[in-house]
Amino acid sequence: MTALGLRRVPSQSRREHVADILRDAITDGQLKPGDRLIEIDLANQLGTSRAPVREALRQLEEQGLVASYPYRGSEVLGVSQDEVEQVLVPIRITLERFAYSRALGRLSEDDFHQLQELVDEMEAAAREGSTERLADADVRFHELIVVRSEQRHCLQIWKTIEPRVRAYFRRDAPAHADARTVPAQHQELLDVLRTGAEAAVLDAIDRHIHIHLSPGAASDER
Amino acid sequence: MTALGLRRVPSQSRREHVADILRDAITDGQLKPGDRLIEIDLANQLGTSRAPVREALRQLEEQGLVASYPYRGSEVLGVSQDEVEQVLVPIRITLERFAYSRALGRLSEDDFHQLQELVDEMEAAAREGSTERLADADVRFHELIVVRSEQRHCLQIWKTIEPRVRAYFRRDAPAHADARTVPAQHQELLDVLRTGAEAAVLDAIDRHIHIHLSPGAASDER
DNA sequence: CGCCTGGCGATTGTCGACAATCGCCGAGTT
DNA sequence: AACTCGGCGATTGTCGACAATCGCCAGGCG
Numbered sequence: 001m002t003a004l005g006l007r008r009v010p011s012q013s014r015r016e017h018v019a020d021i022l023r024d025a026i027t028d029g030q031l032k033p034g035d036r037l038i039e040i041d042l043a044n045q046l047g048t049s050r051a052p053v054r055e056a057l058r059q060l061e062e063q064g065l066v067a068s069y070p071y072r073g074s075e076v077l078g079v080s081q082d083e084v085e086q087v088l089v090p091i092r093i094t095l096e097r098f099a100y101s102r103a104l105g106r107l108s109e110d111d112f113h114q115l116q117e118l119v120d121e122m123e124a125a126a127r128e129g130s131t132e133r134l135a136d137a138d139v140r141f142h143e144l145i146v147v148r149s150e151q152r153h154c155l156q157i158w159k160t161i162e163p164r165v166r167a168y169f170r171r172d173a174p175a176h177a178d179a180r181t182v183p184a185q186h187q188e189l190l191d192v193l194r195t196g197a198e199a200a201v202l203d204a205i206d207r208h209i210h211i212h213l214s215p216g217a218a219s220d221e222r
Numbered sequence: 223m224t225a226l227g228l229r230r231v232p233s234q235s236r237r238e239h240v241a242d243i244l245r246d247a248i249t250d251g252q253l254k255p256g257d258r259l260i261e262i263d264l265a266n267q268l269g270t271s272r273a274p275v276r277e278a279l280r281q282l283e284e285q286g287l288v289a290s291y292p293y294r295g296s297e298v299l300g301v302s303q304d305e306v307e308q309v310l311v312p313i314r315i316t317l318e319r320f321a322y323s324r325a326l327g328r329l330s331e332d333d334f335h336q337l338q339e340l341v342d343e344m345e346a347a348a349r350e351g352s353t354e355r356l357a358d359a360d361v362r363f364h365e366l367i368v369v370r371s372e373q374r375h376c377l378q379i380w381k382t383i384e385p386r387v388r389a390y391f392r393r394d395a396p397a398h399a400d401a402r403t404v405p406a407q408h409q410e411l412l413d414v415l416r417t418g419a420e421a422a423v424l425d426a427i428d429r430h431i432h433i434h435l436s437p438g439a440a441s442d443e444r
Numbered sequence: 445c446g447c448c449t450g451g452c453g454a455t456t457g458t459c460g461a462c463a464a465t466c467g468c469c470g471a472g473t474t
Numbered sequence: 475a476a477c478t479c480g481g482c483g484a485t486t487g488t489c490g491a492c493a494a495t496c497g498c499c500a501g502g503c504g
Contacts, residue, residue, distance in 0.1 A: 013292065013457065039486070049459045051273075054486085055280055062284035064378050070235065071465040071486045083375045086320045091379070094312045098305075153305045153386070156286050157313070160382065164375070235487065261456070271489045276456085293456045293495045 014052035019059050021046070026065050026076055027167045028132055033078030037066060063160040065167065079168050088165050089213050093206060095158045096142065099149035100205050101198055106148050115141060115190050122183035134179055135166060141186055145193075165213060185212060236274035241281045243268070248287050248298055249389045250354055255300030259288060285382040287389065301390050310387050311435050315428060317380045318364065321371035322427050323420055328370050337363060337412050344405040356401055357388060363408055367415075387435060407434060 012020075022042075025031045037057060043050045057074050060066040068074040079088070118141040125133035139162060146158050185208060192204040244264075247253045259279060265272045279296050282288040290296040301310065340363040347355035361384060368380050407430060414426040 015457080038484090040484095050486090051458055051460095055277070055457090058277055058280055059284060062281060062378075062382065064375050067374075068486090069466090071484085072467075073485060077374070079375055083320075083373055087316060087373070087376050087379070090316045091313050094309060094316065098308045151305055151309070152289075152299070153286050153301055154309050156284075157309070157382070160284065160379070237487080260454090262454095272456090273488055273490095277487090290456090291496090293454085294497075295455060 014048050015055040015059070018042070018046060018048065018052050018056035022056060022060055023063075023065060023163050026060075027135070027163050027170060029167070029170050031076045032171065033076050035076045037074040037076065039073075064164045077164075078171070079164050081168075081172065084165060084168050085214070088161055088168075089209065091157070092161055092165060092213065093209050095154055095161070096146065096205050096209060097202050099146040099151060099154050099158070100193075100201050102149035102151055102154075103145050104193075104196060104198055104201060106150065107145070107193065111144065111148060112190070112194060114144060115193070118144070119183055119186045119190060122186060126179045126183055129179070131170075131179065134182060135170070138182060138186070139166065169213070182212070236270050237277040237281070240264070240268060240270065240274050240278035244278060244282055245285075245287060245385055248282075249357070249385050249392060251389070251392050253298045254393065255298050257298045259296040259298065261295075286386045299386075300393070301386050303390075303394065306387060306390050307436075310383055310390075311431065313379070314383055314387060314435065315431050317376055317383070318368065318427050318431060319424050321368040321373060321376050321380070322415070322423050324371035324373055324376075325367050326415075326418060326420055326423060328372065329367070329415065333366065333370060334412070334416060336366060337415070340366070341405055341408045341412060344408060348401045348405055351401070353392075353401065356404060357392070360404060360408070361388065391435070404434070 022031070022037070031037075039050045039053045039057065043053045046053070057066055057068060061068050061074070064079070065077060066074050067077050118137045121137040122134055122141075125131075125137060142162070143158070146155050149155070189204050189208050192200050195201075244253070244259070253259075261272045261275045261279065265275045268275070279288055279290060283290050283296070286301070287299060288296050289299045340359045343359040344356055344363075347353075347359060364384070365380070368377050371377070411426050411430050414422050417423075
């Protein structure tokens with residue numbers, strides 16, 4: 001961070017760029033389970049050679065977003081409600097409880113400032129009805145904390161879990177979260193984080209994920 | 223499965239082959255945290271071009287076994303006891319509880335036969351003191367059950383977790399499991415599986431993993 | 445002596461071409 | 475009509491060459 005508040009512009013390989021584009025298309029619902037992904041087609045559309053596309057598809061495959069069949073192409077993968085509820089959400093809870101407890105002693109005033117900005121962005125997104133922008137800020141909020149825990153494996157696994165959970169909720173349970181409550185839920189979480197009380201934080205992240213990532217949450221909240 | 227009991231010989235791409243070789247080298251302890259992995263060196267040693275090596279390294283990176291640095295090469299990653307205990311083992315438990323409960327109605331007599339053979343192989347490996355063979359049979363036992371659950375995401379995540387747990391125990395807690403008890407522990411688990419009683423099975427896999435994958439397990443057993 | 449800058453070695457990232465695989469479908473046989 | 479087999483289209487897997495990046499280190503300057 002320079003004195004001017006400028007950040008280094010991250011270099012991004014074509015592979016990473018392609019992976020981001022595809023992951024976003026899947027989590028946004030533009031690509032649906034069963035949609036075929038053909039290397040040469042994607043390469044042509046994206047103006048690149050097949051190699052970065054191959055590598056991006058491999059990455060997404062390891063992240064459970066895509067399935068590949070030898071010599072037959074790839075397809076977008078869905079995930080069942082059963083696996084979300086019984087596997088992915090509990091793993092997410094395990095990851096975030098650990099990350100939050102380890103991040104507690106590491107969050108700077110600048111971090112808290114950024115987290116507050118993300119909550120503000122959620123509020124703006126909710127006001128204008130942009131679910132993509134809301135989801136993006138939501139993800140960046142959680143990711144910032146996991147990153148600050150400095151637990152390498154925790155972050156790596158979190159990154160392989162979060163997108164498929166998000167894709168599921170976007171596609172299969174679109175009404176699960178009332179956009180108007182998402183910013184408040186994160187504000188509450190941030191307020192608890194500021195207290196620095198570990199037990200309260202763990203309790204809060206537990207509740208937050210249970211409320212926020214349960215397919216029946218919308219009805220339960222009423 | 224043909225009438226002769228022959229299995230189709232699985233085709234394996236070079237990428238998969240390279241990934242297996244590297245993963246085994248890491249979990250067996252031949253490659254250690256910090257060891258550098260250079261594409262062209264590995265390609266030359268393995269008699270292949272760089273492309274399959276690249277793809278294999280990417281796969282291992284997504285499985286938390288390797289870290290890559292742009293234009294600087296890759297290195298083998300370790301994992302801390304903290305992350306094993308607080309993250310990886312709890313995730314493993316979540317995965318296996320789910321997989322075992324889903325596999326219960328699906329295990330055939332042939333499956334049980336194969337599981338018994340794997341336990342027998344553990345006994346033979348323990349007798350001759352081959353920890354690699356013991357670990358291999360152990361992994362195949364658990365994997366067979368997760369595969370038979372037919373829960374795609376569960377298996378995919380399991381495959382990204384198991385090797386790094388195994389590598390940790392091989393490298394950093396080599397004395398954690400008494401080889402003589404491993405076969406018996408799996409026999410007990412298999413016997414409970416045969417009863418088909420879900421609650422007992424879940425309890426057994428819980429205990430099995432807690433006993434088998436706790437760094438202090440060796441002392442606790444005495 | 446300390447700091448800065450630029451060159452370069454080491455390595456990866458990408459490209460385009462050729463090799464290899466897989467399943468589908470049509471033709472031939474019974 | 476049902477079954478079998480082989481060809482081929484679609485696509486991936488691999489190769490080798492060239493392009494691009496990164497950090498280190500040596501040389502120059504103040």
